Amino acid sequence: MNGDLDVVFRAARMVTPDGEVAGAAGVRDGRIVAVEAGASGLRADRVVELAEDEVLMPGVVDAHVHVNDPGRTEWEGFASATRAAAAGGVTTIVDMPLNSIPPTCDLPALDLKRKTATxxxxxxxxFWGGAIPGNVPELRTLHEAGVSGxxxxxxxxxxxxxPPLDAEELELAMREIASFDGLLIVHAEDAHAIEHAPAAVGGAYSSFLSSRPRDAENLAVAGVVDLARATGCRVHILHVSSADLLATVDAARRDGVRITAETCPHYLTFASEEIPDGATQYKCCPPIREAANRELLWQGLREGVIDMIVTDHSPSTPDLKALDTGDFGVAWGGISSLQLGLSAVWTEAQSRGLTLVDVARWMSEAPARHAGLARKGRIAVGQDADFCVLAPDDSFVVDAATLHHKNAVTPYHGRSLAGVVRSTWLRGEKIDIEAAPQGRLLTRGE
Structure with a gap:
């Protein structure tokens, strides 16, 4: 076997599904064909030897990214988004069906999205598809075309x-998706609870926080669980910010409801008490909540109630963030963080005694499984040779102007983060963001 290897990666620290080991990974034709711990005998003409301060990790799989292309390419775009991803150790993204125009809610829109990304x-x-009023007949076709859900x-x-689904439309969509064992992923905030909350006005972050109460998330998730139980549909709760709902998710899962949940780096990093008034770069929906809530989200990850961490990278042009007025009532809600997710999470995880094995499980393995990407997310035989070379003890200060995101707006600007991505590898080849793009378009099951 050794003579047939294209490249061998050797590392004093390598993160595998079984833990962190010293060892090597052998690659042939873009796939991992051998993983050995200890003083490996793997040989190839090309050997990548990691430095003593570097760790070989599986490439991050970010299953929640708004690329906004086509239609709102000035917000981001496939070229800028995937450059940023590569610079941040991300080897696979799964694109959301909005805020592109048209949204990915039928086969022609998916074809256009794929053509644009090529x-x-x-x-x-x-790619994710969308479930909106009136498109139930399109869902099976999109599923057969390979969307993740x-x-x-x-x-x-x-x-x-x-547009959103009301209760009746949600049930129709869930029954159809259940019929082919698809997956529905839900932005779970209750419209009526939001309507009855005080409106966000002006620059006070406390006003914005009051406008998106925890009850909006809690009620919505309870309703989704009830319908999932009735229809048998697999469901996933997006960007969990309220720790209150974790008991509902946990109980539903114990009852046999097929439900998973994610949270995001910003909910695990920031706290509402620390957000300055007028700092609209922190606005997202659902909102960043209190420090005590943040710690409960970390507990949810430790206990396995929250399955994964994804960025929900949702950028816009600076004018839409209302940075000049600092008005949370009119600013676009979205955090720009695709390039920074791994370092942000590692910074917070290590301070809580967690490991890179934990981070890889939450940011690589679980999102890949969630999106139906069977060859992604692990350093194991049969997987794509997608790697992130991370220097976990190195650090940097975020300068928004130097990031590869199209627009230099992020709440991480000026923040010191641990974990420097030294290089990112796709199918055994180092990604050069100044050369021709080598990424592929994926369908569910790959």
Whole structure:
């Protein structure tokens, strides 16, 4: 076997599904064909020897990214998004069906999205479909075309071309998706609870926080669980910010409901008490909540109630963030963080006694499984040779102007983060973001 290897990666620290070991990974034709611990005998003409301060990790799989291309390419775009991903150790992204125009809610829109991404992707790209009023007949076709699943909103999405589902439409969609064992991923905030909350006005973050109460999440998730139980549909709760709902998710899972949940680096990093008034770069929906809530989210990860961490990278042009006025009532809600997710999570995880094995499980293995990408997310035989070379003890200060995101707006600006990505590898080849893109477009099951 050794003579047939294209490249061998050797590391004093390598993160595998079984833990962190010293060892080597052998690659042939872009796949991992051998993993050996200890003083490996793997040989190849090309050997990548990691430095003593570097760790070989599986490439991050970010299963919640808004690329906004086509239609709102000035917000991001496949070229800029995937450059940023590669710079941050991400080897696969899964693109959300909004805020592109048209949204990915039928086969022609998916075809256009794929055509747009072709020849622009520096990392591999998968796609979510959308579930909106009236498109139930499109769902099976999109599923057969290879989308990872279907996203829906239960309240206004922020863009008119992606309307929310009411209770009846949600049940129709879930029954159809259950019929082919698909997956529904839900922005779970209750529209009525939001309507009855005080409106966000002006620059006080406390005003914005009051406008998106925890009850909005809690009620929505309870309703989704009830319908999942009735229909048998697999469901996933997006960007959990309220720790209150974790008991509901845990109980539902114990009852046999097929439900998973994610949270995001910003909910695990920031706390509402620390957000300055007028700092609209922190606005996202659902919102960043209190420090005590943040610690309960970390507990949810430790206990396995929250399955994964994804960025929900949702950028916009600076004018839409209302940075000049600092008005949370009118600013676009979205955090720009695709390039920073791994370092942000590692910074917070290590301070709580957690390990890179934990981080890889939450940011690589679980999101890949969730999106139906069987060859992604692990350093194991048969997997794509997608790696992140991380220097976990090195650090840097975030300068938004130097990031590869199209627009230099992020709440991480000026923050010191641990974990420097030294290089990112896709199918055994080092990604060069100044060269021609080599990413592929993925379908569910790959």
């Amino acid at each position: 020849s622009q992707a520096f990392v591999d790209v998968g 279907f996203k829906c909103f239960l309240l206004h999405s922020g863009v008119d071309e992606f």
